[in-house]
Amino acid sequence: MVKKYILTPGPTPISEEVLIEHGRSLMHHRSPEFGEIFSEVSEKLKKLYKTKNDVFVLTSSGSGGMETAITNSFCKGDKVLVASMGNFGERFKKISQTFGLDVIALDYEWGDIVDPQDIKKHLEADSSIKGVMVQFSETSTGALNDVEAIGDIVKDFPAILIVDAISGLVASDLETDKWNLDIVIGGSQKGLSAPTGTAFISISDKAWKMIKKSDIPRFYFDLNAAKKSLEKNQTPWTPGISIIVAMNKAMDLLFEEGVDNAFKRHEALAKASWAGAEALGLEMLVSDPGKRGYSTTAIKVPEGIDGGELTKVMRLKYGVTIAGGQGKLKGKIIRIGHIGYVEMFDLITAFAALEMALNDLGYDFEPGAGITAVQKTLMKNNYLDKAIS
Amino acid sequence: MVKKYILTPGPTPISEEVLIEHGRSLMHHRSPEFGEIFSEVSEKLKKLYKTKNDVFVLTSSGSGGMETAITNSFCKGDKVLVASMGNFGERFKKISQTFGLDVIALDYEWGDIVDPQDIKKHLEADSSIKGVMVQFSETSTGALNDVEAIGDIVKDFPAILIVDAISGLVASDLETDKWNLDIVIGGSQKGLSAPTGTAFISISDKAWKMIKKSDIPRFYFDLNAAKKSLEKNQTPWTPGISIIVAMNKAMDLLFEEGVDNAFKRHEALAKASWAGAEALGLEMLVSDPGKRGYSTTAIKVPEGIDGGELTKVMRLKYGVTIAGGQGKLKGKIIRIGHIGYVEMFDLITAFAALEMALNDLGYDFEPGAGITAVQKTLMKNNYLDKAIS
Numbered sequence: 001m002v003k004k005y006i007l008t009p010g011p012t013p014i015s016e017e018v019l020i021e022h023g024r025s026l027m028h029h030r031s032p033e034f035g036e037i038f039s040e041v042s043e044k045l046k047k048l049y050k051t052k053n054d055v056f057v058l059t060s061s062g063s064g065g066m067e068t069a070i071t072n073s074f075c076k077g078d079k080v081l082v083a084s085m086g087n088f089g090e091r092f093k094k095i096s097q098t099f100g101l102d103v104i105a106l107d108y109e110w111g112d113i114v115d116p117q118d119i120k121k122h123l124e125a126d127s128s129i130k131g132v133m134v135q136f137s138e139t140s141t142g143a144l145n146d147v148e149a150i151g152d153i154v155k156d157f158p159a160i161l162i163v164d165a166i167s168g169l170v171a172s173d174l175e176t177d178k179w180n181l182d183i184v185i186g187g188s189q190k191g192l193s194a195p196t197g198t199a200f201i202s203i204s205d206k207a208w209k210m211i212k213k214s215d216i217p218r219f220y221f222d223l224n225a226a227k228k229s230l231e232k233n234q235t236p237w238t239p240g241i242s243i244i245v246a247m248n249k250a251m252d253l254l255f256e257e258g259v260d261n262a263f264k265r266h267e268a269l270a271k272a273s274w275a276g277a278e279a280l281g282l283e284m285l286v287s288d289p290g291k292r293g294y295s296t297t298a299i300k301v302p303e304g305i306d307g308g309e310l311t312k313v314m315r316l317k318y319g320v321t322i323a324g325g326q327g328k329l330k331g332k333i334i335r336i337g338h339i340g341y342v343e344m345f346d347l348i349t350a351f352a353a354l355e356m357a358l359n360d361l362g363y364d365f366e367p368g369a370g371i372t373a374v375q376k377t378l379m380k381n382n383y384l385d386k387a388i389s
Numbered sequence: 390m391v392k393k394y395i396l397t398p399g400p401t402p403i404s405e406e407v408l409i410e411h412g413r414s415l416m417h418h419r420s421p422e423f424g425e426i427f428s429e430v431s432e433k434l435k436k437l438y439k440t441k442n443d444v445f446v447l448t449s450s451g452s453g454g455m456e457t458a459i460t461n462s463f464c465k466g467d468k469v470l471v472a473s474m475g476n477f478g479e480r481f482k483k484i485s486q487t488f489g490l491d492v493i494a495l496d497y498e499w500g501d502i503v504d505p506q507d508i509k510k511h512l513e514a515d516s517s518i519k520g521v522m523v524q525f526s527e528t529s530t531g532a533l534n535d536v537e538a539i540g541d542i543v544k545d546f547p548a549i550l551i552v553d554a555i556s557g558l559v560a561s562d563l564e565t566d567k568w569n570l571d572i573v574i575g576g577s578q579k580g581l582s583a584p585t586g587t588a589f590i591s592i593s594d595k596a597w598k599m600i601k602k603s604d605i606p607r608f609y610f611d612l613n614a615a616k617k618s619l620e621k622n623q624t625p626w627t628p629g630i631s632i633i634v635a636m637n638k639a640m641d642l643l644f645e646e647g648v649d650n651a652f653k654r655h656e657a658l659a660k661a662s663w664a665g666a667e668a669l670g671l672e673m674l675v676s677d678p679g680k681r682g683y684s685t686t687a688i689k690v691p692e693g694i695d696g697g698e699l700t701k702v703m704r705l706k707y708g709v710t711i712a713g714g715q716g717k718l719k720g721k722i723i724r725i726g727h728i729g730y731v732e733m734f735d736l737i738t739a740f741a742a743l744e745m746a747l748n749d750l751g752y753d754f755e756p757g758a759g760i761t762a763v764q765k766t767l768m769k770n771n772y773l774d775k776a777i778s
Contacts, residue, residue, distance in 0.1 A: 004414070011415045011630060022631065023412020025393070026400045026584055028710050059449055059586050061626035064609045098608045189627065195415055197448050197586050197629030219487045220453045220610075237450035238578065240586030240629055241400060242411065321417050 002319035007350045009139045009167050009296040009323060011189040011196050012340030014246075017253060022195055022246035029241055035233035037248050042230065044251040045200055048169070048259065049184060051176035055202045056226040057247075059240045062166040062187040065199030067095050068221040069162045069183045073131060073207060075215045076100040080131040081122050081159070083114040087140035087326040088164055092133040099216050104129070110329060111141050111285045111298070116149040123157040130210065132161050136184075137168030137293040140326040142335065143286045144172060144293030151180035160207045166190055166199075170254065171266040171295035171339045182207040188243055191262075191295070193340030194250040197240045263294070265383040269338040269347050270294035272377040276351045279373035280358070280365050285333050295339040298325075300332065305361050307331040313357040320353035344378045391708040396739045398528045398556050398685040398712060400578040400585050401729030403635075406642060411584055411635035418630055424622035426637050431619065433640040434589055437558065437648065438573060440565035444591045445615045446636075448629045451555040451576035454588030456484050457610040458522075458551045458572045462596060464604045465489040467519040470511050470548070472503040476529035476715040477553055481522040488605050493518070499718060500530050500674045500687070505538040512546040519599065521550050525573075526557030526682040529715040531724065532675045533561060533682030540569035549596045555579055555588075559643065560655040560684035560728045571596040577632055580651075580684070582729030583639040586629045652683075654772040658727040658736050659683035661766040665740045668762035669747070669754050674722050684728040687714075689721065694750050696720040702746040709742035733767045 006013050014022070027033045038057070045055035058064055070092075074080065080101050082093045085108040096103045104126075106118055114134055123129055132154050137144050147163050154161040160182035165174055169184075170191020176184050181204070188198035203211070203223060211223055219225075225236040254262060270292065277284060277299045285298035301307040307324050308331050314320045323335040336350055351370040359367060395402050403411070416422045427446070434444035447453055459481075463469065469490050471482045474497040485492045493515075495507055503523055512518055521543050526533050536552050543550040549571035554563055558573075559580020565573050570593070577587035592600070592612060600612055608614075614625040643651060659681065666673060666688045674687035690696040696713050697720050703709045712724040725739055740759040747754060 004416075006415070006417060008417055010627065011417060014414055019412055019414065023408055025403055025408065026395070026578075027393075028395060028397055028400060028712075029585065030712075031704065031710060059453075059629075060609060061448055061628070063626040064448075067609045095608045099606050187627075189415075195629070195631045196418065196627050197632060217488050217605075219484045220449060220456045237452040238399065238576075238585050239450070240448075240584070240632065242584045242631070243586060243629065315420065321420060323417075323419075 005320045005346065005349055007320065007322050007337050007342065007346060009190070009335060009337035009339065010187065012193045012337060013342060014193050014195060015253060015341045018194060018246050018250045021249040022242050024245065026241045029238055030234065034241065037245060039233040041244055041248045044248070048251060049176045049202050050174070050178065051202050053176065053202045053204050054227065054230060055200050056223060056230060057235060057239065057244060058199045058201065058221065059197065059237070060199050062185060062199050063091060064221065065185040065187065065201050066092060066164060068201055068223065069185060070095050070101070071099055071216045071218040071221060072211045072214055072223045073160060073162070073183065074101055074210070075213065077102055078130040079104060079126065079128050080133060081106055081119065081129050083119065083132070083134045084108065085112050085114060085141065085143055086110050086135065086138035088135050088138055090327065092164065111143060111287070113143045113291045114145045114150065116146060116153055119150055120153045123153065123159060127158065129159045132159050134161070134163055136163050136165040136174060137171060137295050139167040139296060140329065141285055142293055142296035142298040143291050144168065147181060148179040155180035160210055167295045167339065168293060170262055172293055173263050176202055188247050191339045192247060192250045192254070194246040195243050198243045198247065261383065265343070266294040266339060268378060268381045268383040269342060269344070270297060271381055272347055272374045273297040273336055273338055275377040276370040276374040279369040280355065295337065297336045297338065298333050301334060302363050305363060307334055310334060310357055310361060313360055314353050317360070318353040318356060320350055322350060348374050394709045394735065394738055396709065396711050396726050396731065396735060398579065398724060398726035398728060399576065401582045401726060402731060403582055403584060404642060404730045407583055407635050407639045410638040411631050413634065415630045418627055419623065423630065426634060428622040430633055430637050433637070437640060438565045438591050439563070439567065440591050442565065442591045442593050443616065443619060444589050445612060445619060446624060446628065446633060447588045447590065447610065448586065448626070449588050451574060451588050452480060453610065454574040454576065454590050455481060455553060457590055457612065458574060459484050459490070460488055460605045460607040460610060461600045461603055461612045462549060462551070462572065463490055463519055463599070464602065466491055468493060468515065468517050469520040469522060470495055470508065470518050472508065472521070472523045473497065474501050474503060474530065474532055475499050475524065475527035477524050477527055479716065481553065500532060500676070502532050502680045503534045503539065505535060505542055508539055509542045512542065512548060516547065518548045521548050523550070523552055525552050525554040525563060526560060526684045528556040528685060529718065530674055531682055531685035531687040532680050533557065536570060537568045544569035549599055556684045556728065557682060559651055561682055562652050565591055577636050580728045581636060581639045581643070583635040584632050587632045587636065650772065654732070655683040655728060657767060657770045657772040658731060658733070659686060660770055661736055661763045662686040662725055662727055664766040665759040665763040668758040669744065684726065686725045686727065687722050688725070690723060691752055694752060696723055699723060699746055699750060702749055703742050706749070707742040707745060709739055711739060737763050
């Protein structure tokens with residue numbers, strides 16, 4: 001018997017309560033019954049995003065949300081500044097280029113974060129820049145950008161700020177309105193811990209002004225159609241009904257925990273995870289702890305061990321699925337996701353399996369050092385303390 | 390207590406077996422476990438489509454599948470012939486125009502079908518036509534086009550044939566390869582009776598040649614990316630994992646029944662439905678039975694009764710959800726869907742509720758006439774006879 005555990009940066013584990021809602025028969029997407037649920041989901045997303053802006057639900061992956069942001073906001077030939085420090089920054093570039101935008105690439109090492117001052121310099125030097133794109137949490141490295149500081153800069157320029165918060169939302173505090181984030185993209189299968197298949201996107205007034213002028217053709221992802229439908233608590237096309245129903249329940253659970261408590265939980269899990277890796281003599285991809293987010297721990301695979309083999313042994317022999325590296329980091333790192341419906345014992349399980357797989361592959365370390373460090377750090381920084389007291 | 394029944398042309402009812410699969414925890418979309426399921430789903434879709442072509446799975450509504458066909462196949466300014474006899478023909482036109490195609494509109498009355506000879510005349514008159522778009526079953530009217538005859542014509546011209554079979558697939562026989570259908574679009578929530586959120590699309594060699602030359606920008610719906618991923622039994626972006634798992638089970642059930650038996654079931658249900666409507670003195674939207682498909686029965690709402698009110702009473706008082714009219718037929722017709730996981734007693738239930746709601750709204754008819762006609766027709770044309778003998 002091998003029990004299955006999933007600790008990836010998405011899909012994330014789904015609670016029984018959410019699975020049960022997800023598994024129910026579908027109501028019709030044009031029925032008032034669904035309209036009520038969709039209205040609730042829209043309001044809860046606004047609360048989660050900390051925004052007064054509309055948050056639109058798309059039936060697509062997060063990449064569909066990224067495409068939506070780009071094709072709705074710009075005109076062909078528009079100059080955009082794309083900050084990239086990983087695989088999803090590269091994706092922003094690729095989508096922008098696909099749709100004929102003039103991309104200024106602001107590249108950083110994979111594992112580093114964006115220096116907000118670099119963005120300021122670019123915007124000051126070129127007032128024709130129409131948009132700035134940046135990840136909140138870069139899923140491929142686990143690094144977290146200071147989008148508050150970036151928002152504080154971009155707000156004074158004509159450009160809009162587009163933030164991919166797909167894996168960062170819920171893991172760390174994000175304040176859409178207070179931080180002047182014009183477009184924020186999220187996904188159902190990350191911090192929400194709902195099934196895959198739905199993305200969401202918030203749009204500020206500043207962004208709407210650009211959307212009205214945009215000339216890039218789009219149909220399925222057209223936000224004008226989405227806005228018109230949202231007024232009737234609908235989506236323009238048939239949505240992933242069961243996923244939206246699941247999201248509704250998932251957000252109930254999140255608000256029951258308290259979003260701030262969820263941030264503390266993710267912080268505690270992330271710090272325990274870093275301590276576990278360190279105790280095993282493993283090197284972190286994001287060397288500066290101040291640059292790390294709380295959704296994903298990216299760990300360099302020790303010399304002589306293949307990352308693909310390591311995740312394979314963990315999955316097949318021990319039933320624990322974690323993620324490998326993406327793009328140029330393929331085989332070189334492993335990524336432990338600790339977002340969503342994940343708590344302390346899941347993390348200890350992940351590290352226990354990691355230790356056992358490392359041992360199988362001949363890595364030299366003190367068995368138990370990782371799980372002990374994880375546990376000790378959790379005891380020191382117990383996110384349950386407040387709940388119990 | 391009001392039990393809920395859904396008899397719309399999508400979403401369709403989902404069996405317990407499929408709901409249970411759909412409701413399970415998610416595996417990772419890059420895991421070999423999912424790869425195996427995705428490979429099975431791809432093969433089963435080919436069997437369902439009766440094709441050797443690849444069938445790609447998209448995380449989107451059927452409209453996303455229609456956009457995929459159009460943005461991948463053509464170059465800006467290409468001339469396309471769009472046959473329209475309902476709401477979804479209009480959608481083909483709108484998507485084509487959105488992406489800069491030169492649309493020749495071949496319009497028919499809503500409720501009529503396409504005359505294949507009209508298509509032949511156009512293709513003969515203008516050899517620069519690059520594509521022909523047509524519905525198999527037009528969901529908004531229930532009319533069914535003779536796509537076999539259309540395919541037999543288009544195959545001899547440079548144009549490709551794009552068929553929206555979203556609501557027609559499984560309800561009626563469709564032979565992708567034998568009928569020379571270059572691109573066929575389907576959806577998870579129709580004849581398959583799986584949840585909403587996934588579309589699929591088959592691509593012939595003739596279509597691939599055009600895709601290679603296409604210059605319309607696309608990213609999320611790019612079929613080159615989908616093809617590259619399919620070779621690894623993956624999708625390029627995170628898919629609706631739980632929907633694909635459900636589709637896998639739904640197709641097992643369908644093959645267990647036998648696809649030909651499913652056609653017979655749909656034919657028997659459709660004919661019983663027509664008889665029921667007639668016995669109630671109601672007029673069919675598609676007056677010629679030879680032009681009707683087997684997925685949806687579109688019935689004109691009697692004079693003096695509002696179609697919206699009729700479906701509302703059926704839904705709220707009797708728990709039976711059917712569909713109303715779309716586009717210019719809004720309020721003027723009702724549509725009873727009898728595709729997917731629907732059998733004889735579901736249809737009798739639908740007509741019982743229809744009679745009771747008509748009675749509530751003051752329509753003059755013989756109570757019981759509808760359900761009696763439905764039952765009698767089913768007894769005469771019992772799709773179970775073969776199964777029992």
